[in-house]
Amino acid sequence: MDWSIQHIARLAGTTSRTLRHYGDVGLLQPSRIGGNGYRYYDEHALARLQRILMLRDLGLGIPAIAGVLDGQRDNAEALLGHLHWLREEKNRLDRQIASVETTILKMEGGEQLMAEEMLDGFDNTQYKDEVEERWGKQAYADGNRWWAAMTAGEKDEWMLRQKQLASDWIAAAAAGEDPTGQVAQALAKRHANWLGSIPGTPGGGTGTPAKAYFVGLGEMYVADDRFAANYGGTDGAAFVRDAMKAYAEKYL
Amino acid sequence: MDWSIQHIARLAGTTSRTLRHYGDVGLLQPSRIGGNGYRYYDEHALARLQRILMLRDLGLGIPAIAGVLDGQRDNAEALLGHLHWLREEKNRLDRQIASVETTILKMEGGEQLMAEEMLDGFDNTQYKDEVEERWGKQAYADGNRWWAAMTAGEKDEWMLRQKQLASDWIAAAAAGEDPTGQVAQALAKRHANWLGSIPGTPGGGTGTPAKAYFVGLGEMYVADDRFAANYGGTDGAAFVRDAMKAYAEKYL
DNA sequence: GCTTGACATTGACGCAACGTAAACCTTTAC
DNA sequence: GTAAAGGTTTACGTTGCGTCAATGTCAAGC
Numbered sequence: 001m002d003w004s005i006q007h008i009a010r011l012a013g014t015t016s017r018t019l020r021h022y023g024d025v026g027l028l029q030p031s032r033i034g035g036n037g038y039r040y041y042d043e044h045a046l047a048r049l050q051r052i053l054m055l056r057d058l059g060l061g062i063p064a065i066a067g068v069l070d071g072q073r074d075n076a077e078a079l080l081g082h083l084h085w086l087r088e089e090k091n092r093l094d095r096q097i098a099s100v101e102t103t104i105l106k107m108e109g110g111e112q113l114m115a116e117e118m119l120d121g122f123d124n125t126q127y128k129d130e131v132e133e134r135w136g137k138q139a140y141a142d143g144n145r146w147w148a149a150m151t152a153g154e155k156d157e158w159m160l161r162q163k164q165l166a167s168d169w170i171a172a173a174a175a176g177e178d179p180t181g182q183v184a185q186a187l188a189k190r191h192a193n194w195l196g197s198i199p200g201t202p203g204g205g206t207g208t209p210a211k212a213y214f215v216g217l218g219e220m221y222v223a224d225d226r227f228a229a230n231y232g233g234t235d236g237a238a239f240v241r242d243a244m245k246a247y248a249e250k251y252l
Numbered sequence: 253m254d255w256s257i258q259h260i261a262r263l264a265g266t267t268s269r270t271l272r273h274y275g276d277v278g279l280l281q282p283s284r285i286g287g288n289g290y291r292y293y294d295e296h297a298l299a300r301l302q303r304i305l306m307l308r309d310l311g312l313g314i315p316a317i318a319g320v321l322d323g324q325r326d327n328a329e330a331l332l333g334h335l336h337w338l339r340e341e342k343n344r345l346d347r348q349i350a351s352v353e354t355t356i357l358k359m360e361g362g363e364q365l366m367a368e369e370m371l372d373g374f375d376n377t378q379y380k381d382e383v384e385e386r387w388g389k390q391a392y393a394d395g396n397r398w399w400a401a402m403t404a405g406e407k408d409e410w411m412l413r414q415k416q417l418a419s420d421w422i423a424a425a426a427a428g429e430d431p432t433g434q435v436a437q438a439l440a441k442r443h444a445n446w447l448g449s450i451p452g453t454p455g456g457g458t459g460t461p462a463k464a465y466f467v468g469l470g471e472m473y474v475a476d477d478r479f480a481a482n483y484g485g486t487d488g489a490a491f492v493r494d495a496m497k498a499y500a501e502k503y504l
Numbered sequence: 505g506c507t508t509g510a511c512a513t514t515g516a517c518g519c520a521a522c523g524t525a526a527a528c529c530t531t532t533a534c
Numbered sequence: 535g536t537a538a539a540g541g542t543t544t545a546c547g548t549t550g551c552g553t554c555a556a557t558g559t560c561a562a563g564c
Contacts, residue, residue: 021522037542269553
């Protein structure tokens with residue numbers, strides 16, 4: 001009573017290629033080989049295969065699986081050893097995750113990389129046409145001028161502040177706030193105050209930004225993926241835009 | 253101003269083979285190649301190399317590193333994507349770890365292997381002298397007698413129950429509980445009730461274990477590494493011992 | 505000028521566990 | 535009879551280098 005390679009593979013949820021591989025490395029031999037070279041597996045082979053796949057799912061390598069199945073090694077010991085290295089791997093990943101997270105934070109915080117990107121969005125003529133089309137020539141010129149006038153340090157600072165505000169915006173959006181509600185309007189006010197305090201920007205230095213500039217900026221947050229990402233994606237950015245627009249209509 | 257491949261490798265903390273590999277795959281080209289074919293790297297190449305190694309330490313693959321360094325991809329986006337898969341990998345490991353742990357528990361609970369280990373501790377004369385020296389002749393005799401009287405199935409059950417209780421003990425210890433506090437004392441009570449319910453043990457069958465046996469068992473959890481491991485190491489076992497001792501003093 | 509030792513070069517194999525053709529034969533179904 | 539489905543073996547691709555192997559080059563000492 002035996003079955004073809006394809007049949008056994010489907011039964012066990014694997015592929016015929018894998019079975020042939022296991023045969024090649026001596027992990028699981030067919031119970032019978034036909035005169036035509038076809039491999040056939042019986043129920044014992046199937047049982048062994050199922051144990052193999054179970055151990056494989058636990059993350060054991062082929063030599064380890066062979067060791068366990070052939071009883072050369074103490075089963076519990078092998079698994080405990082494996083568990084040990086699984087834990088080490090996990091620790092390694094934890095450290096890497098922490099490193100990547102802090103790296104991203106540093107970048108966001110202003111250490112050149114992100115600033116370079118921002119520069120792409122403002123300074124580089126690469127997007128000039130696109131920006132002009134979206135927000136008009138004057139807006140582009142204004143946006144570009146004040147950004148270009150800033151020193152690298154100021155740009156970093158600008159990005160940092162942008163990030164700080166962004167986290168509050170994201171929190172408000174996530175909390176299901178109304179863009180025209182108190183919380184969102186308070187944030188819009190802070191945002192406006194900040195922009196208004198930046199010399200060189202339209203309205204900058206007077207304490208309140210130019211209305212068109214403020215509204216246009218909100219639109220840009222949504223339209224430009226690189227900005228939208230800062231505000232938790234398109235939805236978050238749309239929330240910010242709506243709040244900014246409402247604020248501008250009332251107070252600017 | 254440039255340096256040999258070996259020199260740069262040492263400066264950056266890698267190997268010349270790696271540098272040649274990076275050259276082959278187009279990740280880092282030497283700044284100059286001598287008439288003899290020797291590779292030379294200048295300060296710019298070194299800077300790039302250092303960024304490469306940093307990204308490598310974050311776990312990025314060569315194509316991803318190239319993408320980031322050549323600015324083809326958004327830096328933050330690339331890192332966020334990488335972060336995503338790091339987290340997935342970690343989740344996968346977590347699941348595997350859990351699977352391996354329960355597999356080991358099952359084996360311990362019913363499939364003889366761990367029982368054999370336990371048997372080492374109790375049944376085998378290998379540790380007889382040591383045990384006698386630690387807990388006295390009578391204690392060893394008692395411990396050995398009831399253990400030896402159990403059937404294999406009972407032994408397995410005992411180990412499983414032991415494991416079940418252990419996880420609660422570990423959790424309590426990890427939570428910073430007081431050994432004499434409510435939580436720990438409740439656990440000690442469960443532990444005592446369980447031991448007291450096992451016929452053949454000192455006090456077993458009466459519902460409450462013998463005081464000396466109970467206290468001695470707690471000591472053993474600490475003294476014997478094989479038991480201590482079950483309770484999260486020496487510290488965890490000491491927590492259990494203290495709780496058991498306090499409970500015995502009050503109620504046994 | 506020669507030897508020696510350290511350092512360079514370019515291949516090319518090895519690893520883990522199969523996926524994925526390529527080229528070709530068998531069995532099954534219509 | 536022929537085509538579809540399934541089988542075979544052979545062998546390359548994957549990831550990031552480690553590790554020979556065979557050989558050329560350079561600075562230093564005799």
